[in-house]
Amino acid sequence: MTDATSQPLCVTPLDALHRRLGAKMVPFAGYAMPLQYKGIIAEHQHTRQAVSLFDVSHMGQAQLTGDIGGFERLVVGDINGMAHGRMRYTLLTNEHGGIIDDLMVTHGGHYLWLVVNAARKAQDFDHLRRRLPADCELAVCSDRALLALQGPLAATVLARFAPAARLMLFMSSESLRIGDVKCEVSRSGYTGEDGFEISVPAEQVARLAELLLAEPEVKPAGLGARDTLRLEAGLCLYGQDLDETTTPIEAGLAWTIQKRRREAGDFPGAGVILSQLRQGPRRRRVGIQLGGRAPARGGAPVIDASGGEIGRVTSGSFGPSVGAPIALAYVNAECAAVDTPVGVIVRDKPLEGRVVKLPFVPHRYAH
Amino acid sequence: MLCFTREHEWISVTDDEEGTVGITDYAQKQLGDVVFVELPEVGSRLLQGAQAAVVESVKAASEVYAPASGEVIAVNTALAEDPARVNTDAMGAGWFFKIRLDDPGELAGLLSEGDYREHVEALH
Numbered sequence: 001m002t003d004a005t006s007q008p009l010c011v012t013p014l015d016a017l018h019r020r021l022g023a024k025m026v027p028f029a030g031y032a033m034p035l036q037y038k039g040i041i042a043e044h045q046h047t048r049q050a051v052s053l054f055d056v057s058h059m060g061q062a063q064l065t066g067d068i069g070g071f072e073r074l075v076v077g078d079i080n081g082m083a084h085g086r087m088r089y090t091l092l093t094n095e096h097g098g099i100i101d102d103l104m105v106t107h108g109g110h111y112l113w114l115v116v117n118a119a120r121k122a123q124d125f126d127h128l129r130r131r132l133p134a135d136c137e138l139a140v141c142s143d144r145a146l147l148a149l150q151g152p153l154a155a156t157v158l159a160r161f162a163p164a165a166r167l168m169l170f171m172s173s174e175s176l177r178i179g180d181v182k183c184e185v186s187r188s189g190y191t192g193e194d195g196f197e198i199s200v201p202a203e204q205v206a207r208l209a210e211l212l213l214a215e216p217e218v219k220p221a222g223l224g225a226r227d228t229l230r231l232e233a234g235l236c237l238y239g240q241d242l243d244e245t246t247t248p249i250e251a252g253l254a255w256t257i258q259k260r261r262r263e264a265g266d267f268p269g270a271g272v273i274l275s276q277l278r279q280g281p282r283r284r285r286v287g288i289q290l291g292g293r294a295p296a297r298g299g300a301p302v303i304d305a306s307g308g309e310i311g312r313v314t315s316g317s318f319g320p321s322v323g324a325p326i327a328l329a330y331v332n333a334e335c336a337a338v339d340t341p342v343g344v345i346v347r348d349k350p351l352e353g354r355v356v357k358l359p360f361v362p363h364r365y366a367h
Numbered sequence: 368m369l370c371f372t373r374e375h376e377w378i379s380v381t382d383d384e385e386g387t388v389g390i391t392d393y394a395q396k397q398l399g400d401v402v403f404v405e406l407p408e409v410g411s412r413l414l415q416g417a418q419a420a421v422v423e424s425v426k427a428a429s430e431v432y433a434p435a436s437g438e439v440i441a442v443n444t445a446l447a448e449d450p451a452r453v454n455t456d457a458m459g460a461g462w463f464f465k466i467r468l469d470d471p472g473e474l475a476g477l478l479s480e481g482d483y484r485e486h487v488e489a490l491h
Contacts, residue, residue, distance in 0.1 A: 024399075039454075040425040041400040224399065224426055293403040293450065295423055317425055318402035325403075347405070347421065 012057035013145050013202040014209055021220055029118035031058040033223050040224035044320045047191055047229055048361075051151035052221035053212050060121035061141040061199060062128075064112040070133035071112055075105070076248055076267045078258035082107040087171045087186050090256055091248055092124060097269030097276070098244035099251065100127060102236060106173045106186060113173070113184070115146070115197070117238045145205035150195035150229075152364065153217045158185075158196055160215070165196065170365045179211045187366055190226060192233025192359060194366045231326060232319045234287060234358030240298055241285065241314045241328050249276035250330065252285045252358070283311060284336040287360055288327045288344065290353040293318070295325040296344040302329050303343040303350060310335045313344060321361050331355070370434065370474050371483035377458060378434040384471055386435055389462040390422065390453065393487050398424040401453040406442040406464055413437060413466060415473050420463050422453065435473045437466035 009032040012018075018025060023034035034055065036043060046052055064071055072079040077090035086107055092100040101120040106113040116124045121140075128138050149158060158165035162176040165185065173186040181204045189195035200208055212218050227237070236242045242251055247269070254277055261267055265274055290296060300313040311331030319326040327344065335342065338357050343350035368380045375394035378386040395401065403423040413419050413433035420431040442464045446452060453461035468474075478486060 035426070036399060039400050228425060293447070294405065295402060295428075297428065318423070320425075 012055055013205045014055045017206055017209055023222060028223055029058055033058060036222040036224045037220050041320045043221035043225035044228045046219050047151045047221055047225060048321055050217045051153040051157055053218050054148040054221050054226055056148050057145035058118035059146055060116040061144050062114045063139045063141060064136060066136040067133045068112050068136060070136045074131055076257045076261060078260050079105055084109045085172050087173050087188055093267060093269040094244055095268050097247040097272030099242045099246055100244060102238055102242060119239055143202050144199050145202045147198045147209060148189055150189045150191040151193050154195040157215045157217055170367050178208060181208045190235055191229035192361055192363045194364060228317055228320055231315055231317055232321055232361040233363060237315055247273055247276055249273055250281045250283055280333055282333055283330045284333050285328060285330055286336050286355045287358040288329050288342060288353045289356045290325040290351050294346055294351060296327045296346050301345045302331050304335055305341055319360055326360050369480055370477035372434050372477055373486055374432050376431060376434045384468045385465055386468055387462050387465050388434055390431060390457055392457045395454050395457040398429060400425050401450045404446045404450050407439045409439050409442060411439050434477060436469040439464050440467050441465040
């Protein structure tokens with residue numbers, strides 16, 4: 001942050017609250033964000049055992065209105081078949097089948113609500129503006145903040161303010177009043193636990209955050225815990241596990257391409273993607289668990305039993321709930337089967353590991 | 368005698384010229400939760416300022432440098448099972464390794480406790 005060449009950092013509307021709570025702030029995607037408050041492992045465990053509040057206001061929120069049917073042609077998922085109030089994880093792809101971004105889409109009836117990665121906001125919105133039909137309007141909602149309330153007690157806590165929260169289906173969205181704040185709430189998240197993401201006007205988010213943090217079960221958690229939680233849940237981080245050279249099939253995200261879209265083949269890069277779906281991709285994203293305690297980081301080479309390089313780690317850390325170092329990696333497809341023994345080179349030495357089933361920690365979503 | 372480096376290592380030296388090395392409390396706070404420490408081998412020789420160990424937190428790996436030259440005579444094997452000792456007791460039970468100093472004169476180039484405190488304060 002003292003680097004004179006870097007751009008000044010943006011702050012979220014909760015910046016003052018983070019600092020008051022003693023957060024260690026770090027630059028992330030152009031924002032000053034809380035890495036941790038008390039400690040990454042404690043915040044990770046609290047999220048798995050109780051409920052944590054994350055500020056994810058750096059993410060991009062936007063509303064599409066007008067001819068929203070035109071949006072579907074830019075992503076791989078079945079958007080036009082979504083019911084009002086449902087939410088879907090989808091991918092913007094390029095003509096080569098590479099992933100421009102992964103995002104959440106909520107169908108609001110006459111509009112679509114998008115949540116995109118902070119680091120991809122500019123590219124995504126530019127891409128959408130150039131490619132959407134003329135009568136489809138994209139309104140970027142930089143005046144809104146986003147909270148994630150995550151953990152097995154999230155529904156219990158939220159239901160104290162809005163009883164309807166407990167009845168919400170996973171991957172659905174509703175307008176709820178929490179305290180005196182009108183919120184757009186979805187039952188979703190990035191931790192593998194039950195939870196909610198809550199979109200609110202920026203000027204009301206501090207009040208909402210304080211209200212939720214006043215509940216005895218709720219503690220603040222930072223980006224560090226968010227990363228170990230999503231890694232254990234086997235969820236991709238754009239820029240590490242996904243980029244414009246990775247296809248949905250390589251990434252293990254074929255499930256995001258619903259039947260109607262596969263049959264129509266009408267999304268960007270469908271030629272490459274559908275051919276990989278039929279014939280199998282050359283490389284695949286896998287989970288690797290290592291023996292010992294030394295974590296492997298992104299970029300570490302993955303080798304087979306004979307020492308030949310078969311791929312690279314894209315995300316790696318110590319999994320606090322797994323109790324061992326874990327990594328996501330792209331490896332040659334023939335080495336991707338569960339239980340395949342692999343090595344990961346860390347500081348010039350091979351660490352023994354094996355391919356394991358994803359997620360590392362079972363998802364515990366509602367319903 | 369307790370000395371510090373600008374890179375946040377400490378070395379505590381006995382009268383018979385053995386030094387115990389670790390990272391400072393400031394360093395462990397900056398790193399966050401320590402999950403793994405790679406220690407030098409007993410019997411290996413370290414040069415002052417050269418990489419001697421690696422400490423891995425949840426977020427990243429950081430190098431630890433030898434505050435003085437010498438032969439490694441012991442390592443803290445308890446860190447293999449319980450690397451969090453570096454967080455809970457950086458200046459004590461979280462020590463990394465012990466060396467027999469080649470040249471105690473090298474310590475003259477290190478910081479005293481007071482100088483180190485000023486060095487850390489200047490970082491903020």
